[in-house]
Amino acid sequence: MKRLTRLGLLLGSLLAASPTLAKTPAFSTSDPRHAALYRLEAAASTLYDSDDYALSMSQRTRDAWMRLHDAALKSRVKGHPHPLGGVALVMLASMDQLDGKNADALRRSSESLTLLAPFADAYPIAWMQGQSVKGYAQMALGDVSGGAETLAQASRAMDGYVASLPPEGIDRDVHMLRSNIAFIHAQALMRLGRNAEAVVAQKACMDARIAAVGPNSADALGAYYTYAQMLQRVDRIEEAEHYARLAVEIGTDHVDRKHPNYARALEALGLLLSRTGRRAESLDYLRRAIAIKRETVGTDSLYFHFALQNLGSVLLSMERYADAGPLFMEAERGFRALEGENSPQSARALAWAGAASLAEGRHDEAITRLSAALDRVKAGSDKDRDIGQRAYPYLIAALVEAGRMDAARDAAAAYATESAQLDNAPALPLAMAAMLVARTAPEGRNIGESARRVVAVVRADAAVNNDGELDEEQRLALDMALEAAATTEDGELALNAMAVMAASRIAQANRLVAQRLVQDPALAARVRGLQDRGRALEEADRALLKALAVDSGVADARDRRAAAAAAMAAEQSAIARDFPRWAEARGAEQPDLAALRRELGKREAYLAVMPGFSGVYMLAISHDAVRIERAKRSRADLVALVGRLRDGLSPEGFDGQAAYQLHAHILTPGIEAVLARTRSLRIVPTGAFASLPFAMLTQQQVTMARPDTPWLIRRFALTVQPGFLTTPAPTRLTALKGQRFLGIGAPNGPGAALMLATTAGGPFRGGAAATLSALPALPGSSAELQAVADQFGRARATLLTGAQATEAALRRNDLTSYGVMLFATHGLVSGEIEGLTEPALLLSPDGTDDGLLTASEVATMRIGADWVILSACNTAAGETAQAPAYSGLAQAFRYAGAGALLVSHWPVRDDASAFVTLETVKGADRGLTRAVALQKAMLKLMRSGRPDAAQPFIWAPFILIGR
Template identity: 70%
Template sequence: MRFSTRCSVILLGLVLPAPSALALTPPSFSVTDPHHSRLRQLESRAFALFNSDDYALSMSQKTRDAWKRLHAAAMKTKVGGKPHPLAGVALINLSSMDQIDGRNPDALARSTEGLALLAPFADAYPIAWMQGLSIRGFVQVALGDVAGGADILAQASHYMDGYIARTPADKLDKDAHMLRSNIAFSHAQALTRLGRNAEAVEAQKASMEARIAAAGPDSADTIGSYYTYAQMLARADRDAEAESYARLAVDKATDHVDRKHPSYARALEALGLLLSRTGRRAESLDYLQRAIAIKRETVGTDSLYFQFGLQNLGTVLLPLERYADAAPLFMEAESGFRRIEGENSPQSARALAFGASAGIAEGRRDEAIEQLKAALARVRAGSDKDRDIGQRVYPYLIPALIAAGRAEEAHAAAATFAAETRQLDNAPAFPLAQAAMLAAWTAPDRAGLRESARRLAGVLRDGATLNDNGELTEDQRAGLDTLLAVAAQTQDGALALDAMAVLAGSRIAQANRLVAQRLVADPALAARVREVQDRIKALEAADSRLLRALATDRDVAAARAARAIVAADVEAARSALARDYPRWVEARGGERPDLGALRTGLARDEAMLAVMPAFDGVYLLAVGADGARVERATMGRAALVALVNRLRGSLTPAGFDRAAAQDIYAQIFTPGILATLGKARTLRIVPTGAFASLPFAMLPQRPVARVDRDTPWLIRRFAIEVQPGFATGASARSRIAARDQRFLGIGAPQSFASGSGSGQRGGAMLAANHYFRNGGADIHALSELPPLPGSLTELEAVAQRFGPDHATLLVGAAANEGALRSRDLSPYGVILFATHGLVSGEMEGVTEPALVLSPPAAATPGEDGLLTASEVAAMRIAADWVILSACNTAAGENGQAAAYSGLAQAFRYAGAGSLLVSHWPVRDDASAFVTLETVKGANRGLPRAVALQRAMLKLIRSRQDGAAQPYIWAPFILMGH
């Protein structure tokens, strides 16, 4: 019997199962028995039709009739009192046609009957037997019996392994290996749905190996096996192996497959989705965008394949907060799904809901409300059973209705959301907690609102802890936005601090991603981290059980007691990890802050202000001597972020957008916030997102017509210190003592281009991505860096202040990685880097923030002339102060940049007390002035924030050219705690 090549192609995309025990073929039976030649003729005719290159003919009624004639004739022909096995072969091929046509119940019935007829003769028709098992298993899974289908597929795989083992290699053809690949593929898919990911990996590996045997290592079909194997490895948390196979698929597709073949675009898409999953979303965009461009050109837009590509790209853009880019993709997908699947397409409803959530983030609330309601109506018009759309819609719709003043609609929606969430089997803790809080928030008496909000905050905090990359999903960010809105309405400072700590911690963890990866390479730490994460997963399950008990008002006391035991276990594990590995905890965003401890840790003349863009809004938390206040800025997140970007874009040596600066000041420093800050003279600011790139010092306290030496900048009101997160306790090193301080200056590096000087070629600074290639420094790009003629002068001026016996300079060729690494840095109280700093808000992979040093004289392992953030983090620094007098060493270049670029974070992590860093490329003479004056002030005993404040004000009053303009004096920030 010949194997159906059509079935080979089709089964590549299926999830299949396997059979029950079978009887051996009777020894007297022969497939070539001349008495049955007529049956074999009928079989050949049916196969010829089924394998026709004309797809319409192969799936026609004529083909079905041919199989039915074979079945009828074989049923009348008896072998040992049983129908001839070709009756079963005919039914199995009819079941294949049923499955292709989407008639799964018919396919299941026919495959089951066909296998029963074929079972006594299975060894005589091994291919048909395994094909029947595959079809039966697939449709069993498709109809919801995943466990049963997986068992069938396991039996099919076992039988196939035996068939391959006992058949001589020269008797095995391509079709046999292809069927083996298809069965293993389907088994892997079923195992994945059951959460048995380790077994799924092995099954998919077998599928891949069989596909290589059938089609060779470079075929388009095999490339599909590579990226499917990568996906399975990723689900099993074997990310490094997954990436290697995903990249292999892309490389093979690039070298061996026409770009019009579906495997080409799918390989790009698979790698892009894997990179996104492992926290490298920006890096993934190129692959996903290329995949969509190829799909648009080759298969067109009238396919589900294309629409899912649009939706995948949109979902990657959402966590990057690129909502304006994501929304059009979702709306195009929505239109495409509706065009293909009909007006009530569930996929179109999901795309519409995604687009609406992006619209809310962009400030289009009223439009988004109607879109969310339309998404709900569309799905429910098609099927009353498809309720999961509510999990995407209600968490966005309800807060939007509340903000729009539509309280009754919000209350009704919240009640429906709570009821639907209770009906979900094994609902995760997050939607249960979210539904409970939204129900309490919209209730007329708001009973239990604070308790349910605190519970949701804990679930969100634990969920963020489980993410190794530190990223928040847009659902988590929207949930935190809701918590902050509740905190602002109820003036619950502790709740606001909880939610803000998750937002800030996410940014810190993203900035320190590579640092954390380097640390967790320690097996002991890795084991401890996984132990804590496992316990947090147990806590999430306990949360889910408690929330379900509360929702149904059954067994609440028992669920609460069980959760308390698990929660105590988690807290003990967290505390032990923080005690034994404090640097890991700092790199991951810090411990949960406490509002009381935070207030106690403020000095007598200090206050704290957090400025946090969440999802829809920007939230403010002021903590002063007399209390705390939570506010939501009157401008939405999108509008206020756009204003910050407008101000940053307007800054030049000649001026800036004064109206934008004043509007930002008015949004943040409201009367209520100023009253809470009180008479504090030093302000600790905790900003995230776009506000990490905002030079707060230059905000004018009242409208100004022109800039001069007396402009009322915020720096006149407050000495400002910036923190990436919420540190408790006053700085143990708030002052620098002049006595016995030693100074180390590194900079004015030798040029990559000419081998002399501090860079000889001009040109604009580019993002750090431009200076890396294939995991290392790009020498050509580094040679294009513009010169820093004042860096040597700056280093020498500061060194002179300390005196020759207390100052060391590493300049020119000596400013290299080897010289720095070989030096004991512990004696130095002040370390100054005067060189280029490379940062970006969207660096991925090995592309890290870095300081440019001199290239090594000869090829040296581990040295490339770039001191990266993860290399800095491995250093041991005891300096009270590290000064990064380099371009762009504060935050990244856009509103989505991680907190303070990761470069400043790395120095803090390495042990530095405080850092002086810059927001944008700094004029050399201004940098030297501020650096020297700040060090002088600190050495006189001034608090460092005050020393920087006085240095800035002195520069403003100086006679240096343009010094009153904030472009010259405002980029400097003090980063501490």
């Protein structure tokens, strides 16, 4: 039995027959007449089972098995060759498989089964091992359905064999072989799209593996994380995460940290997290896996280069293109060195590197890389067409960007032809191919219709997959649709594409909101129905695109798609009507241009600023005009300018050139024409632009801040909106009269160790302190809270300050009864102080609580406030450095039920925060809209004569977030 172990290790690392066993014709496995064969078998087994791997896989070992095979063929049993000839071929086939010689493995395993068939019940393990090798080889050589049937036979034979044994008679190697057979069978079923059956097979694999090696062994880790991956394929996400985490936890507690399976467990959990919307959390797992693989298996290993590619893929999806590109290129070199010049994996890595180049605005480099990737695919086999399908859209986009329209037209035609030839091609590649053919045609025919179809496909897919993330292919598709909208001046198309992009960001920031709401059984059932309609729409759209490609059955296919789209839209509208909070949290409602314009206030307009894959797009909507434009500079250039502006800010100055260039590239003459009579602007930003302080963009080139600097805030009252949803009236007009107010802040310091860190104008509400004791006191927060409370009157105001500003005091209050809430304290971002892993507000410790009101604790509250003011630092920041803006404290308060929010982009000075908060509340109390009240407060602060008050670092961090 020991001879099975090496094959078991191979298949385990991959986690890594006939229906009944034949009747033996009066045969004994210990017949003394065959003693010579038994000696040959023992000699070969000794070599194969050697601890020296090179010896076990050497030609010497192969020769030993061949001697047994040849001798067995000369020895007859009831007219048949001795079955040890079949056993020898099973072992040779196993060695062929280990060496990657799958054609030889298939030939030898087939021959071995023929020799063993009359004696299968005497050599059941060899028989099933032969079936296992044959099934694997069939799959590897492209006969997946044949391999699945072979492995199904092996599984049935194994089930019958195990059932015939008493539990104590089943040894480790039997369990291991059963696990291996089930694993390969699951892989075959998965490749055939029979995922539900694959899950059952993978569960059998895991159970047998645990029976063989125990629940805490390194081999068991592979079973756990592979089962998790299979569960994810059938959308059993909670179970999938359970087993992925279990693999990491058991590996951490029981397995050598250098074991390859520990690295793979980390990687599997990281990939699962990334595919369920938690990409930032996945990075540490993926990086640790790479570090372990680099140290253990080395860089001359496919496993290592797959790990690089996996990390690169996650970074690519996070729009961290500069980080992703080098990883893909390192993986590309590794795959090519190990698999040859036309390695399909090297082509895939090179294609992704080309996509990163395109996103970074390096068009020539992108064209070179993507063209080379396609050449390698074509030089290989047609089994790797999926790589081409992924590479073509990026190549075509790069060719268009570079002005090489003839080459783009040829590539688009090839893309469309190859897409039409694919069986069960996904809807998005088919839709993109049609749009790109139209885009590259000399007359640009039907570009609007095909672009609208692309947007509809992405929207439908977003309804099916609720993790809130758009992948790079979807972002590229929407970029192309927006480019088409800009070319044809189609504002409705632009709005629909931007709404999908904004909805993705809303869903990411409001992930917890949606998750909590969908726990309502009635809503959960409706969401599942919506997902079913989304899948039906995707199927109908795929059928229509295929019909168009072959020019057959178009009318019927178009009718079916229209019916599916109508059903999808009706269900979306119904859910938005019945569960508006969920629709808002998901950003799922499709906006209507006419309705948006009707809802705008007097002299009010929308300005959406959104980065696509390689471009940045601006959409301006006023009462009487709409304008969509693509920025002249690339996405990479403008994102870099946003970074420059943020990084260059200080109490002493700012990057005036960056502020002016961003204004010039965003508020172009065409956009300005739409906004000519606008005084209040609703900004809908995504990506890097969500962290852009629009208020401090300059309308002229300036080098320093002066009282008369033409900031954008002088021209517009600004509100930031996550999406295009209609804003309820209470979030636009404050109506403080009659509302109750709760003020919390001015907490007690941590004690005598409290240090006062100040600038010329006073302390900042945050900073880079290493511990709580290093946070400065906030002398202005108590006065700020009292002054705001005075606006409401003693009967309607409640203050929790000093020792009363505790988490427990908050929990004792009915927070649903307050219309306005103000937190005046330190705001802390993840990692800012020792041990803090999420954003938090500093309150007073009271012996039972630590004084840190974290985002997760805020999320458990039930808040009824229409307006929450966070007079603290960095409250607009994401939950981590890589998370989208507004996904930290802002998200937590919205999750808890808050309406509009007043938050800050960066550390705010205590006196400035108190001034802006009070003046904004006073303005709102006079009947101004909140946006106008904030605008006037910021302008008044600039003129106040306070130290450095004219500097944007002091007045510009404040933003109003409307629903």
